[in-house]
Amino acid sequence: MSKVSKFVDDIAADPKKGIIWAILLVIVIVAIYFAWNKLKDIFTDLGNTIGSVKDNPVESNNLTHQGAWYKNAANTLFTAMDGWGTDEDAIDGVIAQIYNQDDWNKLVREYGTRELSQPWWQSPLSGTLQVHLRSDCSSKHIKEINDTLMGRGITSGL
Secondary structure (H helix, E strand, O other): OOHHHHHHHHHHHOHHHHHHHHHHHHHHHHHHHHHHHHHHHHHHHHHHHHHHHHHOOOOHHHOOOOHHHHHHHHHHHHHHHOOOOOOHHHHHHHHOOOOOHHHHHHHHHHHOOEEEOOOOOOOOEEEOHHHHHHHHOOHHHHHHHHHHHHOOOOOOOO
């Protein structure tokens, strides 16, 4: 008698064993699913970080602000764009404090890739600072941001 036949006969004799095996199998499948998604997210974030560092070089001795400022500014920009409406004053306040290309690149790095919540009929928008600004701001506001940055010799990618 094969092991599979014995296993089937044991379950037929005691159905509780079948339920226990089914529950264990479901738990294992769910655990594998969540582990796979977590690993995928980690590798995606790592790839985005590497791309952001390569695409946005920063000369640290040319930065205008302390390191924490860029993280706080990135969070301010995210909060200004997340959900319904856009806080243009908050965006303009951060942009006004960007003085050179290294400031901009450091801000873009700190912003990284995030997910903006959208109205219920749209799926969340995953993207970089530039993607979110283009999505959330009017073309007039984007032009104003670009004009401010270009006036300081900054290429923004907007």
